[in-house]
Amino acid sequence: MNERNERIHGVACTFRKVSDVFHAAEKVRDAGWKNWDVHTPFPIHGMDQAMGMPRSPVPRLTLLGGVTGFITGCLLTWYTNSYDYPLIVGGKPYWSVIFPFPVLYECTILFAAFGTFFGQFIFNRLPRHNHPLFELPNFSRVSDDTFMIVLEARDPQFHLDESRNFLQSLGGQEITVIRD
């Protein structure tokens, strides 16, 4: 196999202690990296800030879904009850915002849930059936007793040797190049 023809996904580096990976993450953030990630066996409080992660954009799609749902509910109840087949039920008007309110808010909730669910699929780029990281022989250890920082090749700052040295300077233990 000719390794030079294979594309490089990035460089991975393992850490043994939470404090090490935490401070290393802060340094990667301060160096201005955009495409990189930290893998840990358990959630580390404050890691979002240490990585400089922005707020998730998913809530915007939730709001958009909710508004769409509300309007859909309005149109559905207005079209069926007031336009297509006007029907008096319990002496109430053909259409008002009050009597179909359960329909309106259920539609709002349903569409907001769709917005959230499919929103996270879109932003997490799911479904995805494999990932180059899974080829790493010791990757399973990040679900056990190891922490890992991965610098990805698509980051404009990425340069194989410099990035490797950078990770070394952060106190990383095993440094591995990941190939696609």
Added chain:
Amino acid sequence: MSSSSPHALTARWKKFLAAGVVAMAVLWYFACAGVAHHENRQALSILVGSLFWISVLIGMLMLTMITRVFDAGWAPIVRRNWELLIIALPVVIVLGVAPLAFSTSFRHALWDWTDAAHVLPSGHAVGHDPILQAKSWFLNEKFFLIRISLYVLVFGVLVTLLRRWSFAQDTDRTAGHTHRLHAVSAVGIPLSAVTLTMLAFDCLMALSYHWFSTMYGVWFFALSIRLALAVTVILTYKLSNGGWLDGLLNQAHRHVLGCLMLAFTVFWAYISFSQYFLIYTANIPEETFWYNIREFDPATGLKNQWWGVSMYMIFGFFLLPFLSLLFYRTKIVAGRLLTVAWIILIGGIVDLWFNALPRQVYDKSAPEGFVVTPFLTSSLVLDLLAIAGFGAIVIALFLRSASKQETIPVHDPRILESINYHE
């Protein structure tokens, strides 16, 4: 130990007490003069003023117990302020609702059903009202007064226990107090739920005794928690600028309070709307009149002032806080959260007005036999004085407690978790 600045704060309790006492004197002077002229609006001010703080303090009592049973890690530094405050709950009932209920003239002026000679819009006297006769097992004066006494007793005992063991932990460092407080809270939550429901029935729903809503207690609970959280946000903001929470209250505490405010804004809307929706759908006259007098003038069918108040409830008390709190930044930026807290506080006062003030007054000359009391009267100023007056007493009791106890629960098992709380 208290540093110099919180000490200066707690030393002000006597000034607040003096202001509260003066306000009480003015309120009761107007209320007595009003009742002497067969007017009840001034007495209603005392009822609204005390109910506002009863609502706030019941909310804080519930939040104290809820954070105890859930062992909430963020809570201890905030909860200590609730513990310092809730002692005022039995006091406000004793100073506001109890004298109104126990004095015959005030009772007859406010609660029509207690006055057998009171003439209804139908022209019949209350004493001959079959609707009241059917409810008399509950709505009779003796049981009514027993219930008012029970509210003081139940809340008094709960508040005393919740405070005693929490304060004891500051000195003897025993973890057993935390377990004891779990047990008290586990019993106290259902007990308080029943008590606050009855209190809402007696103090607000029974002002218009023909009407009934089984959701009324839940509505009062939702309102109480909303008001309690709004007051908590305002109070902790003050205390983190020159008080004992200086440097302790962080973004994550605001975030959790903001999330709770959002949740209970939605819950309040859900309960209030459901109550309206069920009555609207069922369309039973015994129920709909309550909303009708809050929407239009019975003689002309035109919208009255209460319609504007209803619209304010929807847009100002629900939609505005709801849409603001949806945004993450509203919940963490202190100034924004404070603004929403004030909006909720003002909305809560309007909600109490909406529930307590509209009344059918017997008037032979009106086509329907009654007129509805208007919203805009000069007595609204007296309502605000009552809220401020009872508030002064509540703050006096709070600062007095704070001068005697630790203002941070220094030996709570979760105190470090609370101080270092993060999202």
